[in-house]
Amino acid sequence: MKDTRLKDGPDIARIGSLIGDPARANMLTALMSGKALTASELAAEAGVSPSTASAHLGKLEAAALVSQRRQGRHRYFALADDDVGGLLEALMGLAARRGHTRTRTGPREPALRRARVCYNHLAGELGVQLYDSLRNRNFLVVADDGIGLSPDGREFIATLGIDLAPLEGGRRPLCKTCLDWSARRPHLAGALGSALLDRFQALGWAARQEGSRVVAFSKAGETRFAESFPP
Incomplete structure (x- = not known):
């Protein structure tokens, strides 16, 4: 059996899988506007429920693709950087x-x-x-x-x-x-x-x-x- 595990180096497979999910891709594309959006707004952009959107955003934040800040009761998300x-x-x-x-x-x-x-x-x-x-x-x-x-x-x-x-x-x-x-x-x-x-x-x-x-x-x-x- 061939060894299909990734070799040493940057893990492009992880980044690709995160961006490649349709819901997450829609969220990231919405954030290309440069504006910070709430989880609810991003859920609407992705066409998913708020709980599903939160799970997606958690994965994106853990991978340092998005960042968040709190303002009052709301959490705003933006692309992590240039x-x-x-x-x-x-x-x-x-x-x-x-x-x-x-x-x-x-x-x-x-x-x-x-x-x-x-x-x-x-x-x-x-x-x-x-x-x-x-x-x-x-x-x-x-x-x-x-x-x-x-x-x-x-x-x-x-x-x-x-x-x-x-x-x-x-x-x-x-x-x-x-x-x-x-x-x-x-x-x-x-x-x-x-x-x-x-x-x-x-x-x-x-x-x-x-x-x-x-x-x-x-x-x-x-x-x-x-x-x-x-x-």
């Missing part, structure tokens, strides 16, 4: 490229592909445009240990009203790539990606659509975005 969001986005891209899709086409589909939240940063066509624009102007530089801002890039980010000091003092990497599932090309994640999305909303260029991952840019906001991040 790595989990990046993994889910990459899996969505792989599924789309292999023709494994459950997406129901409708009015929101083009909007999702245009601009959406990927955990805490901008994804979709505009997210890819942002990344490409920074790279084309050498504001982002690629090194063996990842990507970072060039001196000119730091000056440019400052003109947008973003203070890099607190971002660099955090635990998250400042710049990180995330493979966009719809465009199949990188967009910018990390602390800077998150700060840029927050800044676009603070400037009134864009706003989150309620109950959706869609980021809707106003006409004026998209013009300002194109001026700042020319394709």
Whole structure:
């Protein structure tokens, strides 16, 4: 009999089994909006009972895929970190490229592909445009240990009203790539990606659509975005 036990190394089978369950996959996908949700809200997303949802969430939390915080009587769940969001986005891209899709086409589909939240940063066509624009102007530089801002890039980010000091003092990497599932090309994640999305909303260029991952840019906001991040 062949020995089918896993050898030494990272246990990808455990991660795969946790994400692969349909109910848990629906919960994790719902948390890609970047918002923390209650167990009841996630139960509705997964189409399961509250007790079943709690059991699923316990498994996800034990595997460090989600985290929770208490606020009053409620428990709120969110993705554990950028790595989990990046993994889910990459899996969505792989599924789309292999023709494994459950997406129901409708009015929101083009909007999702245009601009959406990927955990805490901008994804979709505009997210890819942002990344490409920074790279084309050498504001982002690629090194063996990842990507970072060039001196000119730091000056440019400052003109947008973003203070890099607190971002660099955090635990998250400042710049990180995330493979966009719809465009199949990188967009910018990390602390800077998150700060840029927050800044676009603070400037009134864009706003989150309620109950959706869609980021809707106003006409004026998209013009300002194109001026700042020319394709």
